Amino acid sequence: xxxxxxxxxxxxxxxxxxxxxxxxxGPAEAGVVLSERRHWGKLVLRGEPxxxxxxxxxxxxxxxxxxxxxxxxxxxxxxxIIWTAPNEWLVVSEPGTEAALxxALxxALxxxxxxxxxxSDHSTIIRLSGTAARAVLAKGCxxxxxxxxxxxxxxxxxxxxxxxxxxxxxxxxxxxDILVRASFAPYLxxxxxDAGLEFGVRVEG
Amino acid sequence: MLLIDCPWCGPRDDEEFHYxxxxxxxRPRDAAALxxxxxxxxxxxQQNPKGPHLERWSHNHGCRRWFNMLRNTATxxxxxxxxxxxxxxxxxxxxxxxxxxxxxxxxxxNALSGEGS
Ligand SMILES: [Zn+2]
Numbered sequence: 641x642x643x644x645x646x647x648x649x650x651x652x653x654x655x656x657x658x659x660x661x662x663x664x665x666g667p668a669e670a671g672v673v674l675s676e677r678r679h680w681g682k683l684v685l686r687g688e689p690x691x692x693x694x695x696x697x698x699x700x701x702x703x704x705x706x707x708x709x710x711x712x713x714x715x716x717x718x719x720x721i722i723w724t725a726p727n728e729w730l731v732v733s734e735p736g737t738e739a740a741l742x743x744a745l746x747x748a749l750x751x752x753x754x755x756x757x758x759x760s761d762h763s764t765i766i767r768l769s770g771t772a773a774r775a776v777l778a779k780g781c782x783x784x785x786x787x788x789x790x791x792x793x794x795x796x797x798x799x800x801x802x803x804x805x806x807x808x809x810x811x812x813x814x815x816x817d818i819l820v821r822a823s824f825a826p827y828l829x830x831x832x833x834d835a836g837l838e839f840g841v842r843v844e845g
Numbered sequence: 846m847l848l849i850d851c852p853w854c855g856p857r858d859d860e861e862f863h864y865x866x867x868x869x870x871x872r873p874r875d876a877a878a879l880x881x882x883x884x885x886x887x888x889x890x891q892q893n894p895k896g897p898h899l900e901r902w903s904h905n906h907g908c909r910r911w912f913n914m915l916r917n918t919a920t921x922x923x924x925x926x927x928x929x930x931x932x933x934x935x936x937x938x939x940x941x942x943x944x945x946x947x948x949x950x951x952x953x954x955n956a957l958s959g960e961g962s
């Protein structure tokens with residue numbers, strides 16, 4: 641039997657991190673700021689990048705072309721399209737928008753060789769931000785995160801402290817959105833709070 | 846730790862990769878025509894050299910794509926990385942390919958029979 645340990649904020653659906661996040665708050669000058677992006681939409685989009693009809697259709701539905709360059713993400717407003725393989729992207733969008741986006745993609749891609757899979761509940765997103773965010777991330781992965789190599793718009797599918805993740809940098813602070821499998825999320829949250837301890841950690845709601 | 850240069854993602858820690866054994870082992874086209882011994886060459890026998898070895902790897906914690914690699918099993922030096930379905934392009938890779946006893950087996954000759962027709 642699964643026992644729910646922590647409270648889910650009133651009016652919200654539970655997430656994998658509700659039982660571990662603990663109290664919101666922390667020092668204003670904290671070098672590390674953590675929060676969960678609750679229930680964001682996640683669609684796996686697959687298709688051949690050389691297929692003009694596919695790229696045109698996907699661009700029409702998304703508003704931006706799926707990036708062809710490995711380890712990058714394209715963004716349009718709050719939606720991110722992350723390169724995950726030569727014929728695969730992860731589309732991350734505002735909570736509740738994924739169903740409409742899925743049908744928009746289906747109709748724009750009708751007749752092309754493609755696949756769209758809603759994987760929203762497979763993972764959650766931990767937002768890691770702050771002046772020490774890069775140092776914390778570097779403790780757990782072997783990717784070169786120096787700004788001359790890894791900046792805004794870059795993404796990586798890799799291991800962070802042994803957990804399989806996809807992360808992307810979205811501002812110069814730096815700030816990263818880290819996608820992690822639901823069952824690994826409590827472990828990764830605990831690891832991030834521990835790794836951030838020396839810089840001060842603030843948790844935001 | 847090995848730093849492996851994924852053809853798609855670039856240099857990554859070896860813990861992100863999965864080793865897929867010897868490369869260029871072709872499945873016989875007409876297995877019924879082979880003796881058990883000849884079929885065993887295809888199914889069970891591996892080269893296992895000390896030195897340059899052509900092998901398959903998958904970037905399974907990243908882009909999940911397979912590729913071929915020429916690696917020195919004694920020093921771990923990575924000499925060449927090339928796509929699936931292709932033959933090695935470096936001199937060392939071509940030498941390793943040619944030197945493999947598998948090239949002379951009935952199983953491989955069977956696999957290649959009728960190729961291109
Ligand atoms: Zn890769």
